[in-house]
Amino acid sequence: MRKLLIIDDLEQSFQTEAEKLGYQVNYQPKITKADALAILHEYDGVAVRSKFNFDKEVIDKGPNLKFIARAGAGMDNIDEAYAATKNIALINAPEGNRDAVGEHAMGMLLNLMNNLRQADIQVRNGVWDREGNRGYELMGKTVAIIGYGNNGGAFARRLKGFGVNVIAYDKYKTGFSDEYVREVSMEEVVKLADVVSLHIPLTRETRQMVNDEYLRHFKKPIFFISLARGEITNTQAILNAIKEGKILGAGLDVLEVEKFPKLGEQEWYQDLANEPKVLLSPHVGGWTFDSYRKISEVLANKLKNLDL
DSSP: OEEEEEOSOOOHHHHHHHHHTTEEEEEOTTOOHHHHHHHGGGOSEEEESSSSOBOHHHHHTOTTOOEEEESSSOOTTBOHHHHHHTTOEEEOOHHHHHHHHHHHHHHHHHHHHTTHHHHHHHHHTTOOOTGGGOOOOOTTOEEEEEOOSHHHHHHHHHHGGGTOEEEEEOTTOOSOOOSSOEEOOHHHHHHHOSEEEEOOOOOTTTTTOBSHHHHHTOSSOEEEEEOSOGGGBOHHHHHHHHHTTSEEEEEESOOSSOSTTTGGGSTTHHHHHHOTTEEEOSSOTTOOHHHHHHHHHHHHHHHHTOOO
């Protein structure tokens, strides 16, 4: 009997489908890395969310692995190239949380453009400031989506009813213009964008891509949204651009350093926490009650179709 180890919290449907396919499933969502590595050699497959990275050292602990299932969209916690040399199949579930990401991006953008967080705090504290909370309308603006995959596409579909001009740039795709977006060059993005939303994976090429130099190219002040990976964006560069008036508001679901206490130890953290033009959330853009279920369903379907 084939054996599957699940080392993160996954909704029941993935395990149920795996058992139907003949897998003996060991569900260990609280397992430590050390304990997981000690038994990984016993398994044909492993399912992980983000507990730890599957680098060369970890992959070598699983000489019998036929597949790694990533319960989410990004694959940056798995050494894909090394897994390929071991003939390990990789599956993930970007289709499972793309709607959550698209809606979260939409919520962040509307919140920022209308000063909803600041206005709410002020009213609760006895301040009635209409002029200071005057907002912007989306209608007529140009929204630029960087990366037109599952998440970028989901955001574009949410924008359809707002009367905006939606453009998209994707370095690795061409010919993807559709009813929701117009494919453009990066030169057009920096010239036209009123809003920029990141939906790209973390790679060596994209790490720290959004820095002072990157933001300097934009011709108009922008609203900036990131639900990609925190390490893509240099946080200090965002704060600098806000001070310079190049960014009108930033919605960050992801940060280059996440979780406390390490986050609180960063030099830029207090400035970030005190900046009213920044809206923060704790990497939950793709994490809803609905996506929890859908991710497992997508993974289960892909496991069923794996040719092992």
